[in-house]
């Protein structure tokens with residue numbers, strides 16, 4: 001899922017688009033709010049969120065990225081024989 005830019009907070013500095021190594025924003029036009037042109041290329045590194053001094057970017061994460069990792073519980077001897 002791509003980043004979301006709050007147009008009210010954005011000062012159109014283009015720093016988010018410049019730092020994105022996946023080129024999710026595509027070509028930028030000076031003076032405009034960056035557009036997310038290639039959303040499927042986003043790998044949710046948050047570099048654009050951190051780079052935006054205005055706090056104008058929020059992220060939507062795919063469901064698998066929101067699931068917490070838990071250690072598997074080892075089977076007991078009785079369970080192994082079932």
Ligand code: SF4
Pocket residue numbers: 005009010011012013014015016017033034051052053054055056057
């Ligand atoms: S870094 Fe933030 S303020 Fe600058 S263009 Fe991107 S969203 Fe807008």
Ligand code: SF4
Pocket residue numbers: 003019020021022023024025041042043044045046047048049
């Ligand atoms: S989260 Fe990373 S890959 Fe996605 S748009 Fe921002 S900088 Fe690019």
